[in-house]
Amino acid sequence: MNVSFIILNQTMLIQVLHELRHGNLQSCQTLGLSEHDIDQLQSLSPGTLARLEHASAPWVQINATAFRRILAQSEHDEQHDLLINRALRLGASSRIMYKCFGLVHSETAMRRRVLNILARKGRPQHLSEEQEHALWQRWRQIRTKASCTDPAEQLEEMMILAEEQQISLTLVWRQIEQHKGQR
Structure with a gap:
């Protein structure tokens, strides 16, 4: 007798009986049982349920x-x-x-x-002129969608900039939004 089949059958039977006890017939149907199967299960004796549980072949199939x-x-x-x-x-x-x-x-x-990330307190940080210049040079190099102006779609590129420039993603985001506003 294959023990894994028994465990699979036990698990399925326990779940089905739990759903039936709580009146969740639709859940039983979702598990693959027809209305006829559900009616039959509800009328089985404990001995028959035990035999079903210990069947040597699985009666559960994966979709x-x-x-x-x-x-x-x-x-x-x-x-x-x-x-x-x-x-x-x-x-x-x-x-x-x-x-x-x-x-x-x-x-x-x-x-x-x-994630144990501490929230920054105080005034927001600002970039120096050198940092802004380095950010814009690199931004022009890595921008893959030149026509895209939606920052949410450019997030991956902004994260690359934040990692490379070792500055906050919020600062990168703010710089790009400011640049859009100046156009």
Whole structure:
């Protein structure tokens, strides 16, 4: 008898019985059971349920299409979280986090706490003339979408600048917005 089949069958049966006990018939259907299957499960004796649980073959199947879709979405979500964390570590302001990721101030603050990023206090920093000049020279070199004026779409390039110039992402963002306003 294959132990992994038993574990799989047990897990599925426990979940189905839990959903039935709470009246979540639609959840059972989502798991792949028909209305007839659900009716039958509800009328089974404990002995029959135990046999079903210890069946030597799995009666649960994986929906490969759904699995791949969920896996792809999970990978996308992880990349998105890494991008958010990178932006926060580079000193992105709450305003940037809202514009680029839709995060409200409280969510941004909570993420900063989790990442142990201390909030800066006092007046905002300003760049020296040399820093501004170096920033603009490098900005012209790395800009991939010359026609794009939406800072949210240019975030990756701004983060590269912040890393290379060792300045806050907020300062880079502010400089680019000021430059747009001067045009």
